[in-house]
Amino acid sequence: DQQVKQNSPSLSVQEGRISILNCDYTNSMFDYFLWYKKYPAEGPTFLISISSIKDKNEDGRFTVFLNKSAKHLSLHIVPSQPGDSAVYFCAAGWDGGTASKLTFGTGTRLQVTL
Amino acid sequence: DTEVTQTPKHLVMGMTNKKSLKCEQHMGHRAMYWYKQKAKKPPELMFVYSYEKLSINESVPSRFSPECPNSSLLNLHLHALQPEDSALYLCASRGSSYNSPLHFGNGTRLTVT
Numbered sequence A: 001d002q003q004v005k006q007n008s009p010s011l012s013v014q015e016g017r018i019s020i021l022n023c024d025y026t027n028s029m030f031d032y033f034l035w036y037k038k039y040p041a042e043g044p045t046f047l048i049s050i051s052s053i054k055d056k057n058e059d060g061r062f063t064v065f066l067n068k069s070a071k072h073l074s075l076h077i078v079p080s081q082p083g084d085s086a087v088y089f090c091a092a093g094w095d096g097g098t099a100s101k102l103t104f105g106t107g108t109r110l111q112v113t114l
Numbered sequence B: 001d002t003e004v005t006q007t008p009k010h011l012v013m014g015m016t017n018k019k020s021l022k023c024e025q026h027m028g029h030r031a032m033y034w035y036k037q038k039a040k041k042p043p044e045l046m047f048v049y050s051y052e053k054l055s056i057n058e059s060v061p062s063r064f065s066p067e068c069p070n071s072s073l074l075n076l077h078l079h080a081l082q083p084e085d086s087a088l089y090l091c092a093s094r095g096s097s098y099n100s101p102l103h104f105g106n107g108t109r110l111t112v113t
Helices: none
Strands: A010-014 A019-025 A032-038 A045-051 A056-059 A062-067 A072-077 A086-093 A102-104 A108-113 B004-007 B010-013 B018-025 B031-037 B044-050 B053-057 B064-070 B073-079 B087-094 B102-104 B108-112
Touching: A010 A019, A019 A032, A019 A086, A019 A108, A032 A062, A045 A056, A045 A062, A045 A072, A045 B102, A072 A086, A102 B044, B004 B087, B010 B018, B018 B031, B018 B087, B031 B073, B044 B064, B044 B073, B053 B064, B073 B087
Parallel strands: A010 A108, B010 B108
Antiparallel strands: A019 A072, A032 A045, A032 A086, A056 A062, A062 A072, A086 A102, A086 A108, B004 B018, B018 B073, B031 B044, B031 B087, B044 B053, B064 B073, B087 B102, B087 B108
């Protein structure tokens, strides 16, 4: 049972344009959501997160939007840069203290072209 | 540079071997995690340690044995693995602040022959 889904396995965007990555979840218990970026042969790197009490969080070129009623979140990257080419995972969890666990989506491979 | 260090980076072992994966963090985090990631799949949780005690075991086969000697170290002991256990093994740690993210190491690429 895939509780966190990323329906687009890949996305290609031109440099300077906006990249929009989408994620859907099914578990209403999730109360915080994160985006990770992963390069080959490296571990996932934390990008940005959002709590369920917010609908938007912004950090530089990265903005995450949360629509709780639709159980949907998205990551916007503006402007996209070639160095953004990587696999992006969304993740969701609920805060059970230090033993909290995250459930990851299947990933979207973003390619930013020149 | 990642603040979670994993060794070795690569490991090839036979099905009768015993080996260990090591993970170290010095961020003062009291929760540490083992994840397994197969190609083109998301990371899958294996174990969670909280304050050096095992708090979550996601029904992992006993051929994987975790150990948390102290708050900075996490080991994963491997014995009698199968070729299908070949994967990237990721260690992560997490602070105790509300909604703290996981910080991952770069992983150990394990191949079982």
